[in-house]
Amino acid sequence: MPDYKAPVRDMRFVLHELLKLDDHYAALGLDEVNGELIDAFLEEGAKFAANELSPLNRSGDEEGCHFDNGVVTTPKGFKEAYKKYVEGGWPAMGGDVEYGGQGLPTSAGIAISEMTGTANWSWSMYPGLSHGAVATIEEHGTPEQKSTYLPKLISGEWTGTMCLTEPHCGSDLGTLKTKAEPQADGSYKLTGTKIFISAGEHDMADNIVHIVLARLPDAPAGTKGISLFIVPKFLVNGDGSQGERNGVVCGSIEHKMGIKASATCVMNFDGATGYLIGPENKGLNCMFTFMNFARLGTAIQGVAHAELGFQGGLTYARERLAMRALSGPKNPDGPADPIIVHPDVRRMLMTMKAFAEGGRALVYYTAVLGDIVNLGKTEEDRKQADDLMALLTPIAKAFLTEVGLEAANHGVQIYGGHGFIREWGMEQNVRDARISTLYEGTTGIQALDLLGRKVLQTQGAALRNWTKVIHKFCEAQADNAELKEFVEPLARLNKEWGDMTMALGAQAMQNIENVGAASVDYLMYAGYVTLGYLWAAMAQTAQEKLAAGTAEEDFYKAKLATARFYFKRILPRTAGHKGAIEGGLDCLMELDEAHFAF
Template identity: 80%
Template sequence: MPHYKAPVRDMRFVLNEVLDLDGHYQQLGLEEVNSELVDAFLEEGAKFSQNELAPIYRTGDEEGCHFDNGVVTTPKGFKEAYAKYVEGGWPSLGGEPEFGGQGLPTSAGIPISEMTGTANWAWSMYPGLSHGAVATIEEHGTQEQKETYLPKLTSGHWTGTMCLTEPHCGSDLGLLRTKAEPQADGTYKISGTKIWISAGEHDMADNIVHIVLARLPEAPAGTKGISLFIVPKFLVNDDGSVGERNAVACGSIEHKMGINGSATCVMNFDGAKGWLIGPENKGLNCMFTFMNFARLGTAIQGVAHAQLAFQGSVEFARERLAMRSLSGPKNPDGPADPVIVHPDVRRMILTSKAFAEGGRALVYFLSQLGDKVKLAKDEAERKEADSLMALLTPIAKAFLTEAGVESACLGIQVCGGSGFIREWGMEQNLRDAKISTIYEGTTGIQALDLLGRKVLQTQGAALRPWTKVIHKYCEGVAEQENMKEFAEPLSRLNKEWGDITMAVGAKAMQNIEEVGGASVDYLMYSGYVTLAYFWARMAEVAQTKLAEGTSEEDFYKGKLATARFYFKRLLPRVAAHKGAIEGGVDCLMAITEEQLAL
């Protein structure tokens, strides 16, 4: 079984050479934050991920979580690893200094999230969800709520959840029934059942703070009548210590396809004491603070599964001997050649590599936009970053997770029969990966958000700033002879992206169902073009370094070769997505339900 090795060199390349981390922090006026500090985090994060989390990746999957009368026990080693994570101060990286945090920008912690997630995604979900709870309370909580919950959440001694889904409703939150009854003391009694709650119950922290959507009496129907509440597992005493047990309990845990080390819980709220966070009936608006972070975190998951597939398949392909190269033996002293010499094996490995490294650039770029939203001094710059982040988040979440699943599948394929059994770890990677395309909004929902709400409802206004970024980049490198192979196709597709948008919009004016029919192909088209932009930037840096002379020739040549592979073998997929969009919605809707059931 392969052992995860954190791609620290590539992380540095993206952060420092492509995205200019020091320049980014200087622009934000962050005097004490720089690439040297982040580099120290990378080194220590790599050690923790490789030495503490990777060894319990497979064992955590095989053992899974245990449920006994409402008590959930995590797999062997999970609790101990979490204690070391808290002791190391990792949960507090981005927290507010007022509440014990280190006050670092989002971009400083994102690589750590990638490393812990790739080493052991199931484990990483426990601390990962807490960041969203912290962000929600920071943004919408009262001062008293902040003082009550943020110190322990920030330190990691308590963890957080998001409680949205109910047995009768998943993504359509307008249907939820959980009730919140006002009490004389200003609290609320929360009653209802939530399902699929990740880390809803476990043995790794002293308290669990649930962020819960519920309805007040006489609340408007649908999403306009949803409020948000803080409901802790244990009530908190005046001195900040854990008090009596609240009326919230785990009814069961799910038996799942993957991420078995992560407890996915049915949570029963039986008149549990809760506190309103944010305005009444505006819970969904407040929850988006949580959801946007969760979606960025899920985009990281796509990168993680692609990276793990790439590492595992390369290691296997170097060692596995099978057949001879068509152009003659490459291992003449052995009975056969290593399978890595065969073009089709290279195709699969390079696909995972291109998705992992291109996805890394996109996610790290998004984290820098998040820094600007929170820290930029100019309001116009904050709004511009927020709008761009809103457009790119559904692309990153959906496209990168679909790419992660494809990569995980290819990881199995490279390993052949060995990939299908547990020994090599590739089958677990695929099982763990699939949920990423479902939770935090399925690919279809992200696609409708992108095409319907973000693009068409703004008449293309939300899209234009991003296509303008790409256009300006292509103009800037147009005269560089060594960049034409990247700039010319990127420029052409960037223009075509706008043309496709207008065509879909015109069709939708005649039949609104055209939006749903085109949305996923539109999102995938958008994802391939967006990743092409980042691969062009990486190719430019690589060529510059090679021209200047470098002691790391292999690294930069490998980067350039991967960029060429992406442009020649993956980017052409946009033609199929364009053709599917042009195929329209009629062929989807013409067949009747009865005919489908035959």
């Protein structure tokens, strides 16, 4: 397993130089938050990730979680690392000050989430979902619910979960069956079974607060009849102390392909006491607060696996000697050349680097939009940021996890046969990455959300908000000769994106199934163009630094070289996705279902 070292310099580049956080925070009136504070977080977070979490990554995978009659025990060292995480105050960074949080904006902690996730994704899932529970209660909870649950969730003493999926339904939540019966005291009794519940049961925290979707007795059918409830593992007494055990028990844990150290639980609710959060039958609306948070968290997972694959692959490629370069020996005193000299190995390394660094820029950019949604000075600013974030969230979640999985596979390939061996850690990276394209909405679900809901249902308005940002960048840099290689293809693809969307809208009016036929290719096209914009912006930033004179020439030249690689070797993939979209619906549906035979 490669030793993870947080790419602090690149994180600082994105946060300070590309996104200009100091100016961003000043515009939001956050005088106490600045680059110096963020850098302190980065340095300490990097130490925690490298020293506490990374050493547990492989051992946690080997040991997995233990299940015994409803009790789940995490792998050796996990509980102790979590205690240090809480003692360091990391869970409280973004929490409301009124309930013990530090009140920092989303962007202040986004790099910490990446660090912990890359160092040990399984471990990071335990505190990761708590942030979504906090955000949901903060936005939709009553004052009493906030005072009861937020202090302990924000401190990390308690953790949270999201309970949606049931045995008979995955993403089709309209068919869920869990029942919530009203009680005389205003509480509810929940009965039903939820599956695939990450961190549903474990030994790392004193209490677990489940955020659960269920139906009231008189609820309408479908998604319009779903309500949201808080169901704690242990009830909470009036004085805030921990009360008796609630009627929610872990029935089993899943035996999984990857993230084996993360407990994925079957949770049985047997008359469990719950409390309505938000209005009756509006639970799905409220749950989207949690789901959008989780989707951004999963986008980070794509970056994490690309980064870990890159770090492991780079270390091996520098050390492994095999064959000679076609143009002649590059290591004449050795028996062979290091494989990093071979163009195909370079192709894989550069692909991983481009996806890790480009994905980092996209996730951090989206977090900055989240700051504006929550803290923007005007309603117009908040709405504009919210609209952009709504469009970018499915792109970030689905595209970055798809290319993160690709990058993880490249990490295995660079090692050759050794990549298939567990001791090197590259195969674990692939296994852990595979789930990212599935949970929090599969790539297909995210693609339908993007093309169907976000783009076509807004008559293209949501897309135009984003393509306008790209257009303004291209327009501003049109006379910059040194950026021509980036700006011209980006401007062309940005226009093509709009034209292609209009054509798809017309086809959807003829047959709505055209949306499903085109959606995944459309999302991948959107992802490549979006990353193209961010790479062009990073190239501009690097170019400006070099022109001004810098002691870090190598760093900025590497940025330009990676941007050039992305535009020459990755961005052309858009043509294939465009061609597939134009291939249409008919070829997918031509074969009769009965003729799908072995």
